[in-house]
Amino acid sequence: MMKTFPVAATLLLLALAGCSGLRTSAHPPAPAAAAPTPTPTPAPGPAAAPVEPPIEPAVGADSDSHPGPQAAAAPAVGPTCTCVEAKAEPKPKVKRRRRRKHEHRVEAPPQLPTAPAVEEIPPGGTVNAEVKAMSVPVMSILGKRVKGPQGEDLGRVVDVLADASGRVRIAIIDFGGFLGVGNHRIAVDWPLLRFNPDGQDPSLLLSLSPEKLRTAPEYKDNPRPQTLMEPPAPETAAAPPAAVAPAVKK
Amino acid sequence: MPDPADSAHPADLSSVKAGGGLDWFNLFVANIQTGFGPFIAVYLSSQSWTQTAIGLALSIGTVSSMASQVPAGALVDLMPNKTRVAAFSVLTFTLSALMFAIHPIPLFVYLAEVLHGVSSCTLGPAIAAMSLVIAGRFGMGLRLGRNARYAAIGNGVGAALMGACGQYVSERAVFFLTAALTLPALLTLLPLRRVAVAAGELRPAPRVPGDTRGKYWRVLADRRLLIFCACAMLFTFANAPMLMLISGTLTAKGTNPSLLIAACIVLPQVIVAFASPAVGRFAERYGRRIVLMVGFSMLPLRCLCFAATQDPRLLVSVQAFDGIAAACFGIMVPLIVSDVAGRSGHFNLSLGAVGFGIGIGGTLSTPAAGWVADHFGTRMAFFALLGVAVIALLLVAFVMPETRPRKDSDEGGGGSATSSDPATVEPGSPNGVPRPPRHRRAA
Numbered sequence: 001m002m003k004t005f006p007v008a009a010t011l012l013l014l015a016l017a018g019c020s021g022l023r024t025s026a027h028p029p030a031p032a033a034a035a036p037t038p039t040p041t042p043a044p045g046p047a048a049a050p051v052e053p054p055i056e057p058a059v060g061a062d063s064d065s066h067p068g069p070q071a072a073a074a075p076a077v078g079p080t081c082t083c084v085e086a087k088a089e090p091k092p093k094v095k096r097r098r099r100r101k102h103e104h105r106v107e108a109p110p111q112l113p114t115a116p117a118v119e120e121i122p123p124g125g126t127v128n129a130e131v132k133a134m135s136v137p138v139m140s141i142l143g144k145r146v147k148g149p150q151g152e153d154l155g156r157v158v159d160v161l162a163d164a165s166g167r168v169r170i171a172i173i174d175f176g177g178f179l180g181v182g183n184h185r186i187a188v189d190w191p192l193l194r195f196n197p198d199g200q201d202p203s204l205l206l207s208l209s210p211e212k213l214r215t216a217p218e219y220k221d222n223p224r225p226q227t228l229m230e231p232p233a234p235e236t237a238a239a240p241p242a243a244v245a246p247a248v249k250k
Numbered sequence: 251m252p253d254p255a256d257s258a259h260p261a262d263l264s265s266v267k268a269g270g271g272l273d274w275f276n277l278f279v280a281n282i283q284t285g286f287g288p289f290i291a292v293y294l295s296s297q298s299w300t301q302t303a304i305g306l307a308l309s310i311g312t313v314s315s316m317a318s319q320v321p322a323g324a325l326v327d328l329m330p331n332k333t334r335v336a337a338f339s340v341l342t343f344t345l346s347a348l349m350f351a352i353h354p355i356p357l358f359v360y361l362a363e364v365l366h367g368v369s370s371c372t373l374g375p376a377i378a379a380m381s382l383v384i385a386g387r388f389g390m391g392l393r394l395g396r397n398a399r400y401a402a403i404g405n406g407v408g409a410a411l412m413g414a415c416g417q418y419v420s421e422r423a424v425f426f427l428t429a430a431l432t433l434p435a436l437l438t439l440l441p442l443r444r445v446a447v448a449a450g451e452l453r454p455a456p457r458v459p460g461d462t463r464g465k466y467w468r469v470l471a472d473r474r475l476l477i478f479c480a481c482a483m484l485f486t487f488a489n490a491p492m493l494m495l496i497s498g499t500l501t502a503k504g505t506n507p508s509l510l511i512a513a514c515i516v517l518p519q520v521i522v523a524f525a526s527p528a529v530g531r532f533a534e535r536y537g538r539r540i541v542l543m544v545g546f547s548m549l550p551l552r553c554l555c556f557a558a559t560q561d562p563r564l565l566v567s568v569q570a571f572d573g574i575a576a577a578c579f580g581i582m583v584p585l586i587v588s589d590v591a592g593r594s595g596h597f598n599l600s601l602g603a604v605g606f607g608i609g610i611g612g613t614l615s616t617p618a619a620g621w622v623a624d625h626f627g628t629r630m631a632f633f634a635l636l637g638v639a640v641i642a643l644l645l646v647a648f649v650m651p652e653t654r655p656r657k658d659s660d661e662g663g664g665g666s667a668t669s670s671d672p673a674t675v676e677p678g679s680p681n682g683v684p685r686p687p688r689h690r691r692a693a
Contacts, residue, residue, distance in 0.1 A: 156296060
């Protein structure tokens with residue numbers, strides 16, 4: 001009795017823990033497994049994909065991939081204060097989406113030199129990487145507080161999800177709750193977040209009202225979570241879903 | 251107090267002081283434990299921990315506390331001085347809180363989780379054993395009522411303090427506060443240091459050569475203990491996921507979800523603080539089963555209310571039922587175990603066994619309820635929990651025997667009122683030597 005009880009319990013719990021561990025770790029591999037399927041439509045996908053692999057830590061890659069376009073969008077302003085620029089951008093999403101694509105296209109040539117280096121690696125080979133200072137300021141994402149438009153606390157980023165091409169698509173935001181009880185996890189479309197890597201207190205800005213977050217469905221660990229995203233404008237309506245669908249579909 | 255149970259034991263000065271010390275100790279321990287709750291997940295995610303790593307850390311904590319429930323109980327049985335066990339456990343809390351606060355790297359966090367899990371398992375039984383030593387078997391209901399009252403105050407104050415600390419200072423500060431609160435907890439143990447030395451009959455039987463394993467087995471296989479284990483497991487199974495389930499509704503419908511959830515946590519504690527002494531007295535006068543039934547019947551009520559309404563204010567007020575249930579359940583667990591095994595020398599072992607049942611119920615139920623809620627909706631999840639709660643209630647009503655010891659059968663080892671099966675109890679009690687009813691000679 002004395003011996004069997006704890007042992008059985010431990011086994012049971014280890015099994016449980018294992019299951020939950022698998023479940024949480026399941027989704028990053030899932031897109032990776034789907035990776036071979038080509039992402040036909042979006043220009044951002046392929047453009048971003050080759051850029052990211054050389055940067056090893058996931059967080060670095062995330063934050064890097066994002067400021068890229070923004071920095072390119074505001075070359076005149078310079079690398080500082082990208083966030084303000086991004087916020088100051090006019091609302092119409094049609095424009096932004098389009099510009100984004102353009103940016104990627106424009107940006108692709110200068111970044112391409114690094115891309116072939118990656119593609120040439122034979123399986124099991126290595127890159128002759130060299131150490132350089134990052135050209136744009138970057139910030140860590142996990143655990144960062146997210147602030148609303150009025151500076152209100154909207155929670156904290158607890159996870160970042162990428163699609164098959166490695167592009168970050170979703171931030172999971174832990175919202176509400178008291179002392180860890182009753183927290184609400186919400187998947188938010190990545191472009192809704194604004195970054196401020198230069199500030200004294202690097203924080204993320206999310207242009208959503210707390211009401212939106214409150215009423216959003218809880219994030220469930222599946223390959224295609226219900227996500228808070230910008231309502232698709234009539235013209236580009238087809239583009240974002242098309243970008244998501246083939247990437248995740250297997 | 252005009253209570254028969256209360257007047258039964260003389261209140262000499264040292265035991266009054268010791269009682270006061272135990273009150274405050276309960277308060278501070280509850281304070282400390284608030285910091286080690288689900289808040290750890292918030293803290294670790296603020297430290298850029300991934301969800302997988304946090305899950306692993308919490309699982310390590312759960313596994314280590316589950317695995318050590320029964321062995322820790324047996325260990326506390328073997329220690330003559332329960333105060334020392336309590337002090338040692340609190341010191342371990344200090345250590346693990348500091349590990350969290352100063353350097354939350356995986357190694358330290360995992361180690362702190364293990365240390366906290368194990369020392370929680372020694373602390374719970376140590377508090378119960380100190381109560382048993384101080385109050386004696388017939389004052390146990392009152393003593394446990396006081397324990398529950400002060401623990402509830404500690405929980406409520408702790409939640410408020412740490413919530414404010416996390417909100418306005420920093421997440422890290424919560425763990426420094428937790429570590430700081432272990433100091434007053436240690437100080438409150440001072441008046442207890444000589445009092446709570448267990449008298450002979452509370453220790454395991456003097457080593458009779460031969461069948462130690464058989465003896466453990468007999469204590470744990472007591473029919474009343476097993477039934478109560480099952481009841482406790484089902485109760486926790488039905489009870490544990492409810493707050494999680496309503497928090498979704500509160501977040502979606504309320505204007506200030508964090509405040510509403512805080513209210514859902516604090517309101518039951520207020521009720522427990524007010525109701526506990528009365529519950530303890532009631533249990534001593536009218537028996538355990540009726541209190542258990544009151545407590546267990548709160549669960550189906552809550553399930554029905556939660557399934558019926560979506561109004562945040564109503565949801566919060568239904569939490570009052572949780573306070574009643576928590577008061578009844580929290581007092582009945584150590585009380586019934588002390589009825590069944592109080593003098594067998596394996597009180598803490600038995601308490602550990604019940605704790606193990608509670609742990610299983612709590613661990614399995616949240617994922618299970620979450621699964622049902624995901625697939626069939628929150629309302630269905632409440633109906634599923636309602637089913638479990640009704641089974642638990644039926645088990646208490648029709649299977650669970652009364653365990654209150656009869657006053658007149660003072661020296662009978664396991665004087666259960668219904669004397670369901672005294673045969674299984676008697677062998678467990680040390681060696682059949684009649685004992686005086688009070689266990690405070692060591693004072």
